[in-house]
Amino acid sequence: MIAPGSADYDRARQVWNGVADRRPAAILRAADVGDVRKAIDVAANCNAVLAIRGGGHSLPGLSTCEGGLLLDLSQLNSTQLDIAAGTVEAGGGALLRDLDGATVPSGFVVPAGVVSHTGVAGLTLGGGMGRISRAYGLTIDSLIGVEIVTADGSVDWIDATIDPELFWGIRGGGGNFGVITRFRFRLHQLGPVAVGHWTYPMADAQRAITGLGDLARQRPREFSVAFTLTRGGLSVTAVWVGDSRRADQMLSPFGDLAGVGEGEMGAMPFLHLQSRNDAHFAWSRRYYAKGGFWSDIAGDVVDAMLEQIASAPTMDCEFYITQLGGAVADVRPEASGEKDLLGE
Helix, strand or coil, rough: CCCCCCHHHHHCCCEEEECCCCCCEEEEECCHHHHHHHHHHHHHHHCCCCEEEEECCCCCCCCCCCCCCCEEEECCEEEEECCCCCCCEEEECHHHHHHHHHHHEEEEECCCCCCCCEEEEHHHCCCCCCCCCHHHHHHHEEEEEEEEEEECCCHHHHHHCCCCHHHHHHCCCCCCCCEEEEEEEECECCCEEEEEEEEEEEHHHHHHHHHHHHHHHHCCCEEEEEEEECCCCEEEEEEEEECHHHHHHHHHHHHHCCCEEEEEEECHHHHHHHHHCCCCCCCCCCCCCCCCCCCCCHHHHHHHHHHHCCCCCCCCEEEEEEEECHHHCCCCHHHCCHHHHHHH
């Protein structure tokens, strides 16, 4: 237990989003599942708010609380790869770098996010999308089962057969179902990864974004593209995880969307790709975001983005757009709480 006044209290209470500058009454750092049960029991007996922190990346600050108890799972960060079974397990406090580090060196992957210091738990329970989601689906689409500690202190393993209703709920249905201490994922084979990254000046952004949308719709699911628009211009990142002989054909047109973009393309280690955004989304900065879904990047959408970014208050403001579809659309809309909430 770390209480206010302890030498490491201020460091221990920090979460990723600096906006969530809150002071829990105590931080309970669990060493095992038994500690998680104790923390839930204490919170219930004290009628205290209990916040759960896996990786601490919750954008609205749900990884902490003011005056309540903060249950820190960071020590439950072990991973276990079972190639014979085609699965990997990750603790409730594991980060994406822990999950990728356990799988990628052996030629496998679980589709996840794009910042390696994100927590596996929060990303998975919120759905989880990243650069290879078009090829392999959302993170929750690869989730096989979890170990969960519920409000009565019981420790249960749940999956699609054992308590299917609760398993449906945790996959994107929001919080308050319990504390998940272990995740089991299905592995996917990962071959060579090719990446192209280009920048375009603001004067060419409208033409480039329009051309990007047209090209992206023609690409198979092994391809994905994302772009970031700031006051400084447009940044485009295209990823190909299919046959390496087709990499140039799939990627190179995105380097010529509005004249020749400044950048390069080629093979890239997946672990490097997954950590490229780490510094940009560093801890303790003040973040605010809101998002939505488009079926198409139409002209009026591009015009609206350009108008809004031109009047953005700082150079750090940005639009980030990533392509979905592909394997993300393979799962029935009613198969998870996340897609039900989206109304898909």
